[in-house]
Amino acid sequence: MTGAAIAPAGPDHRAAFRAATFGDVLRSEWTKLRSVRSAFWALTVTVVLGVGLGAVISAAAAHGYAKSSVSGKLSWDPTGVSLAGVAIAQLAIAVLGVLAISSEYSSGMIRTSLTAVPKRGRVLAAKSLVFAAVTFVVGEVTSFAAFFVGQALIAGHAPHAALGDPGVARAVAGAGLYLTALVVLSVAAGTLLRHPAAAIACMIAVLFVLPAIAQALPDSWRNPVTEFWPTQAGSQLTSVHPAAHTLQPWPGFGVMCLFVAIVYTIAWTLLDRRDA
Amino acid sequence: MIEAHGLVKRYGSAMAVNDLSFSVRPGMVTGFLGPNGAGKTTTMRMILGLDAPTQGSVTVGGRSYRDLPAPMREVGALLDARALHGGRRAFDHLLCLAHSNGIPRSRVDEVLRIVGLEGVARRRVKGLSLGMGQRLGIASALLGDPAVLIFDEPVNGLDPDGICWVRTLLRALAAEGRTVLVSSHLMSEMALTADHLLVIGKGRLIADTSVEEFVRSSSRQSVHVRSPRAADLAARCREAGATVRAGSTSRAAAAPVADPDAGTGPDVIEITGMDSAEVGWLAAAHGIVLSELIPVRGSLEEAFMELTRDSVEYQAAGATR
Numbered sequence: 217m218t219g220a221a222i223a224p225a226g227p228d229h230r231a232a233f234r235a236a237t238f239g240d241v242l243r244s245e246w247t248k249l250r251s252v253r254s255a256f257w258a259l260t261v262t263v264v265l266g267v268g269l270g271a272v273i274s275a276a277a278a279h280g281y282a283k284s285s286v287s288g289k290l291s292w293d294p295t296g297v298s299l300a301g302v303a304i305a306q307l308a309i310a311v312l313g314v315l316a317i318s319s320e321y322s323s324g325m326i327r328t329s330l331t332a333v334p335k336r337g338r339v340l341a342a343k344s345l346v347f348a349a350v351t352f353v354v355g356e357v358t359s360f361a362a363f364f365v366g367q368a369l370i371a372g373h374a375p376h377a378a379l380g381d382p383g384v385a386r387a388v389a390g391a392g393l394y395l396t397a398l399v400v401l402s403v404a405a406g407t408l409l410r411h412p413a414a415a416i417a418c419m420i421a422v423l424f425v426l427p428a429i430a431q432a433l434p435d436s437w438r439n440p441v442t443e444f445w446p447t448q449a450g451s452q453l454t455s456v457h458p459a460a461h462t463l464q465p466w467p468g469f470g471v472m473c474l475f476v477a478i479v480y481t482i483a484w485t486l487l488d489r490r491d492a
Numbered sequence: 493m494i495e496a497h498g499l500v501k502r503y504g505s506a507m508a509v510n511d512l513s514f515s516v517r518p519g520m521v522t523g524f525l526g527p528n529g530a531g532k533t534t535t536m537r538m539i540l541g542l543d544a545p546t547q548g549s550v551t552v553g554g555r556s557y558r559d560l561p562a563p564m565r566e567v568g569a570l571l572d573a574r575a576l577h578g579g580r581r582a583f584d585h586l587l588c589l590a591h592s593n594g595i596p597r598s599r600v601d602e603v604l605r606i607v608g609l610e611g612v613a614r615r616r617v618k619g620l621s622l623g624m625g626q627r628l629g630i631a632s633a634l635l636g637d638p639a640v641l642i643f644d645e646p647v648n649g650l651d652p653d654g655i656c657w658v659r660t661l662l663r664a665l666a667a668e669g670r671t672v673l674v675s676s677h678l679m680s681e682m683a684l685t686a687d688h689l690l691v692i693g694k695g696r697l698i699a700d701t702s703v704e705e706f707v708r709s710s711s712r713q714s715v716h717v718r719s720p721r722a723a724d725l726a727a728r729c730r731e732a733g734a735t736v737r738a739g740s741t742s743r744a745a746a747a748p749v750a751d752p753d754a755g756t757g758p759d760v761i762e763i764t765g766m767d768s769a770e771v772g773w774l775a776a777a778h779g780i781v782l783s784e785l786i787p788v789r790g791s792l793e794e795a796f797m798e799l800t801r802d803s804v805e806y807q808a809a810g811a812t813r
Contacts, residue, residue: 233562233565233594233636234561234562234594235561235562236561236562236563236564236592236593236594237594240591240592240593240594241591241592243591243592244588244589244591244592247584247587247588247591248577248580248588251580251581251584251585251587251588252577252579252580253579254579319577320577323575323576323577323578324572324574324575324576325575325576325577326575327542327571327572327575328575328576328589328632329592330541330542331540331541331542331563331569331571332563332564332589332592332593333563333592333593334540334541334557334558334560334563335558489544491537491542491543491544492537492542492543
């Protein structure tokens with residue numbers, strides 16, 4: 217069973233191999249992603265929450281519209297209502313990104329991965345690229361589906377939005393972009409913290425807990441936090457009508473991307489320096 | 493060819509590897525031997541670029557591991573067979589690794605056949621037995637058909653059949669001219685598998701020698717004797733300058749050489765410092781009848797323990813100071 221069978225092409229063929237490329241690593245990471253079930257489930261949950269929950273919220277809000285106050289009617293934002301599910305589904309994307317690399321640490325697979333590809337930056341770059349691409353596609357599909365389903369349910373009960381309305385197309389497409397930036401941030405957080413539970417807790421704190429705490433602060437503190445907190449700033453890209461004390465859509469998203477870049481650089485550096 | 497120059501790895505104040513220099517040559521199996529905690533795995537992790545040495549350097553084929561253009565084509569490694577994602581199918585696990593180094597898909601089927609796992613290729617790896625997991629790890633090391641192979645305790649947890657298989661495989665790989673470095677804490681296993689030995693203890697190199705040389709130089713010879721006049725013979729031997737112990741207590745340890753019938757009792761003595769012929773002549777000269785006269789070579793395990801006694805990291809409470 218052993219013997220000559222180990223190297224069927226004879227001993228000389230070893231000279232023929234080529235250097236591994238970044239493309240090879242990309243392909244490897246793509247195979248990793250599609251060969252485990254956790255990624256599939258995280259993406260399924262994203263779609264179900266984004267579209268399903270969005271539909272429920274849209275239907276409920278539309279039915280309540282007639283009975284709502286004048287100020288409620290004035291601030292009526294049909295695009296925002298239909299994307300409410302996506303704002304919750306972002307948690308599934310954060311988990312997806314965190315697990316991308318921290319699950320390799322918890323299973324020990326990371327040692328196998330970094331032995332196969334000792335240029336560690338390549339592993340991180342390929343992983344981020346694959347997860348960003350998948351999240352972008354799923355995120356855009358989810359937000360457009362949520363928008364159309366939501367508007368169909370709102371129509372007839374309350375004013376609804378169309379893609380051609382000012383800022384609407386940008387907000388809907390922006391939801392997919394926001395999720396893409398979020399998944400890259402989560403991959404970086406997973407790389408930094410290495411423990412899945414710690415990294416997920418950290419992402420929940422960034423996304424939900426700290427912004428909620430900020431609400432309890434006095435105005436002079438709260439306003440800059442609301443304005444510049446990276447994920448809050450980034451989510452401005454998904455809103456049609458910017459609220460008070462928020463950045464404009466693209467500058468807001470820029471703040472988030474800058475934050476992602478900083479965290480990512482730290483993660484990259486530590487991955488390269490630390491013992492695996 | 494693996495070459496280490498003055499390797500040092502320090503974790504805080506603990507010295508895991510202390511000034512280790514060695515070279516591992518192609519065409520033979522080199523056993524990397526040491527008690528638990530001696531620094532074997534740490535050294536292997538440094539060879540593979542997983543841990544950075546505090547000082548010193550190690551190269552594979554003249555290059556640092558991180559600089560290899562296609563690492564799996566040059567070095568195959570199995571450090572921990574459980575270091576994989578349990579939810580992935582065996583075939584997919586190998587395919588991920590193959591892709592990362594531009595190794596064709598057909599090679600995945602090939603290595604699965606070599607290690608005899610074709611039948612479970614579609615199973616998720618967490619469902620594999622310990623032995624199958626070990627074979628999968630070996631398959632991943634063979635993927636790139638590398639000239640250098642590094643295995644950390646490859647027979648741990650394997651049944652006798654599996655151990656024999658690994659042994660044959662390692663010998664076959666070396667016979668093909670590859671460099672094979674395999675760690676173990678079992679001297680007896682290495683005696684059967686390795687040609688050359690690197691023995692380390694507490695992170696330091698204790699011996700860098702061929703297996704034959706190691707066995708010859710470090711085994712303690714003694715003579716097992718059964719005689720109705722054992723006490724008399726013991727006195728004569730002592731007079732002749734030998735050391736005599738009453739009925740051996742470690743017969744089992746010497747089992748490979750000793751007669752299975754050799755027992756213990758008041759009529760059994762163990763003589764060191766004389767060979768069996770000398771004991772025989774001495775007995776004849778004094779008219780002492782011998783019913784057993786057996787040359788005993790201390791087992792390799794004993795020799796190894798002797799050599800590393802001072803460098804064992806964790807000893808049972810009774811044995812410490």
